[in-house]
Amino acid sequence: MKLESRAPGGPLQLKWDRYKAEMKLINPANKRKYRVLVVGTGLAGASAAAALAELGYQVDTFCFQDSPRRAHSIAAQGGINAAKNYQNDGDSVWRLFYDTIKGGDFRSREANVYRLAQVSVNIIDHCVALGVPFAREYGGHLDNRSFGGAQVSRTFYCRGQTGQQLLLGAYSALSRQIGMGRVKSHPRTEMIDLVLVDGKARGIIVRDLVTGKLESYVGDAVVLATGGYGPVFFLSTNAKGCNVTATYRAHKRGALFANPCFTQIHPTCIPVTGDYQSKLTLMSESLRNDGRIWVPKKAGDKRLPSEIPEGERDYYLERKYPSFGNLAPRDISSRAAKEACDDGRGVGEGGRGVYLDFSDAIARLGEKVIRERYGNLFDMYHHITNENPNQGPMRIYPAMHYCMGGLWVDYHLMSNIPGLFVLGEANFSDHGANRLGASALMQGLADGYFIAPYTITNYLASTKQTPVDTNHENFKACLAETQERIQRVLAVKGTRSPVVIHRELGKVMWEHVGMARSTESLKAALKRIPAIREEYWKTVSVPGSGEEMNQGLEYALRVADFIDFAELLTEDALSREESCGGHFRVEHQTEEGEAKRDDDNFAHVSAWEHTGEGKKPALHKESLGFENVQLAVRSYK
């Protein structure tokens, strides 16, 4: 299979303009004849659905939550990047593009990333118009803060709840369309499968989570904006409901899965405290603007942080990366924390933690300013840990956070299945091997508000569709398969909760496919995962039936897909014999312990094809051409 990015030719700066100039259009009166199914209502899904409905398309949205407003974009804290250069500090579209490409360790597509930087400025304008209450300066203008991996202040924010406010903005636009009858919203409805007709994406099978009823929906295009697969590690900063089912099911129907091993471990999370724990909580990276990270210089130092004198502290990020200091990118900061803890210098119970200290910032700026900037984060920390961060440093440790990998898409954000568009975290396209802070919100809204409405129009205008309804044999067959799968899960009637099996999978993944990966550990994981799958199909217990609200069944179906997907992720990690961004192979590191990329052999996207149950996936490569940036060793020293 030859993978074409389908990016227009010409200079980088003009590609998107050229695309828009050459794209095919649909007469306003004809748009209402097309129906688009949007799965997921986070930033990417809600914004795409609203923008498509504004254009005049008929749209159906689906989300498993009880309201579109609750998608996990809501939990993003720190901010959203845009190349506005309001601070006059030398920012530009080019610089945001370059920072993103470099931050991603040169494993993303130039044309996509440049377009992302270009439309970033429009996102802020539109969100302001929607009434998003961004932080303001006293003069009434928009305020910015700085974030990891950048030397300019380009991050717009709403206290520590930027994701919430941006999502509520998109949800308000979506609500307006729902109220006008242009969007039909289906909350508590989970996509279980994708239906293809004549090789094109034409519909989905969903389960109504209230009645348990399976239903088919037909559309002219299907948009997956279903987020990432972080909970394959069980413990992550993702919501409990985040899952890989929609994208993995699409993968089984032929969509290529790209770079699944590119997962991001976030450096600033509250450390794990016990076996019972159900999730990990992120403390926004924006805290690193004012907080200083340190561990004791001596291994095994059990003194209280206040008793450790300045000279006996190791501010390791400032020491190792003087020009970026505490704002070094996420992958680098996470690995540095792991190293410090592996040295026996970790703090807190179990020794898996480092200090994040605000005392200097409080002394410099006063408690009031720090409170204004991070008040809700301090409260959150206090609440969860029962320790007051105003009285001593926080303890933090890296945790699974974001997935750069996702379904393969071209420049149009369309997968290799015609008519299947993939937006936001669910696709692989913009962040390479590592995402910079405040760029996920940017990508979600760029895809949804400003890119997909164009590319979907172009697709619909240039594609001849045959009329299809839910009586088509492919829909019937797909529905029957889903029914059969559900019955199979219910019929096991074992003795173990699907949560327990999921936790076991997560432990294997974190231990063997987590922050440091080796041939040995990956092979060990590939041995363990099939055993977990076997256990699952022998021992899972899902009481109740499929014809009612059954949260155990919902969970069990997702876990089954996580198990299969875990194998794909591990295969990808094993085949990528280099270290880059969030993918760190211990065999490939410099003498100083930094990631060692192999541009000669791995400057490509690994896109995996499903070849059948129990068979090895087939690898396809899209080589990444860099015409505008020089592949450099990523240095933050």
Place this chain on the structure above:
Amino acid sequence: MNFPLKVWRQKNSQDTGGFVHYQAKGIVPDMSFLEMLDVVNDELMEKGQEPIAFDHDCREGICGSCSLMINGRPHGPTRGTTCQTYMRNFTDGQTIVIEPWRAKSFPIVRDLVCDRGSFDRIMEAGGFVTVNVGGAPDGNALPVAKVAAEKAMDGAACIGCGACVAACKNASAMLFVGAKVSHLGFLPQGQPERADRVRQMVGQMDKEGFGGCTSQYECEAACPKEINADFIAKMNADYLWACIATEQ
């Protein structure tokens, strides 16, 4: 720690439902309330019994999914959401009564899960600024006073969990609607539609069957995001102004 639990179980919206007793055993003080329920549910599933259904998702206090009446208080004994309530705030051996939100406008779906679609419909009636993608001027073309932005943010911080309704003896949604109306009401972007917005949202709120406010501020006390009851007064003022000053 061990806790005797009395949990509301109801098979579906037609079922009459009732309390069922369970024992939560081997609970650690640092567990969240939902993690305690996870332990109970794992045990139930392993015995082949149906787990207790409850809404939850982010488990960090921002998505607004979780919604439990714990010993008669929405979200339990401490300020914050149910997912941010920790077992250290309970006494070992204490009986814990767990119910769903109780309000006619939040019909029960199953066990502790209720349907808060009425909140979505209130938003659909007017909780937005009418603007399509594409035509917005530069973000800094419209300065917003810092004080206004902060006040707007205070209202916008609402997570739509419904604790305000559950806490109110009248099942009033006025704190929710007040916060939503005022968020846009404080901003210049919200001015052109300000009168229509408040009229339509209040109209939908009444249609959904929520009660009126009798100023007892139970909502404010229960709100995990500390939304101030002043937003209700602000909404009432806006509503009065909208009805008198502008003719439809």
